[in-house]
Amino acid sequence: MDTMVEVIYLLSATLFVVGLKRLQSPATARAGNAIAAFAMFLAIVATVVDTEILTWNGILIGVAIGGLVGGITARRVEMTDMPQLVGIFNGFGGAASALVAVAEFLGTPTIGVGTTGVTILIGTAIGGVTFTGSFLAFAKLQGLMTGDPITFPGQNILNALLFLGVLAVGAMTLGAFGGQDPLTMFYVFCGLAMLMGVLLVIPIGGADMPVVISLLNSYSGLAASAAGFVIGNMVLIISGALVGASGLILTQLMCKA
Amino acid sequence: MPPTLHTPLMSGANAVSGIAIVGAIVVAANADGTLQTVLGIAAIAMATVNVIGGFMVTDRMLAMFRKR
Numbered sequence: 001m002d003t004m005v006e007v008i009y010l011l012s013a014t015l016f017v018v019g020l021k022r023l024q025s026p027a028t029a030r031a032g033n034a035i036a037a038f039a040m041f042l043a044i045v046a047t048v049v050d051t052e053i054l055t056w057n058g059i060l061i062g063v064a065i066g067g068l069v070g071g072i073t074a075r076r077v078e079m080t081d082m083p084q085l086v087g088i089f090n091g092f093g094g095a096a097s098a099l100v101a102v103a104e105f106l107g108t109p110t111i112g113v114g115t116t117g118v119t120i121l122i123g124t125a126i127g128g129v130t131f132t133g134s135f136l137a138f139a140k141l142q143g144l145m146t147g148d149p150i151t152f153p154g155q156n157i158l159n160a161l162l163f164l165g166v167l168a169v170g171a172m173t174l175g176a177f178g179g180q181d182p183l184t185m186f187y188v189f190c191g192l193a194m195l196m197g198v199l200l201v202i203p204i205g206g207a208d209m210p211v212v213i214s215l216l217n218s219y220s221g222l223a224a225s226a227a228g229f230v231i232g233n234m235v236l237i238i239s240g241a242l243v244g245a246s247g248l249i250l251t252q253l254m255c256k257a
Numbered sequence: 258m259p260p261t262l263h264t265p266l267m268s269g270a271n272a273v274s275g276i277a278i279v280g281a282i283v284v285a286a287n288a289d290g291t292l293q294t295v296l297g298i299a300a301i302a303m304a305t306v307n308v309i310g311g312f313m314v315t316d317r318m319l320a321m322f323r324k325r
Binding site: 016019020023025026030032033034036037039040044048051053054061066067069070071074075077079083085086090092093094095096097099100103104210213214217220221223224228230233235236239240242243246247250253254257 | 270271274280285307317
């Protein structure tokens, strides 16, 4: 059964590539989207088959709530509001990846310095940045807050300090310096990562927001990929990296356009 | 690639990043304790919004392009 699951994962990852490729040409775009959706279906089926699921209730409740919210929003939203909708969907995706990493950390808070610990922190950080950054981008485009760039003196210095702070707290979370409570440090780490997402987006004006959303989309792919490394899931690693890479390329194309 | 396809492609790629749902299912299935269960289910719900909403809205955008 394991080989079968791996083969389906590989097929699914390949179909994601084919789907995204077809999305780049007007004639094949709609079919490309359908192919990618089918690939997602395959990956989910393979995962359900591969995972020993004891209680279905929680999973089905989660899918039902998410499916209803996603489906209704996708149907009802105005065409002019598309960029912010993609933004908020992306925020949910980033949050999901972050939560996967967070749940893994909570399972083994005294994980210590090592590949798994670092991967968990990377997944949490990128997912957290994507989460708050995307919701802020949504708020700006939706007019929930000013679309003007928000800048203040010392902003770059603050950003640099914050980044160093994230690194330091991350090291403390893994017990690199000894003495600190890993769980407390981890919560601080999550908070700082989310603050970083906010600070990333506030200095950018509403008109440039679609480019930012494209960049954050790339981040959510990387977050998914990191989550894949955390739980050792191949399709998550490959597809996440695919979105990360294609998202970066698209961001560059949009900058030029 | 025509610029009009930028947003649909971004939206499609965004839906693919909902692959996080696979991780969420694994977490929810192996959850040990209430907190992990809640996190797993929340992750599933959010990833599903990303997947279902993402693919549906991409399709809606592309359907509109074809009519023009």
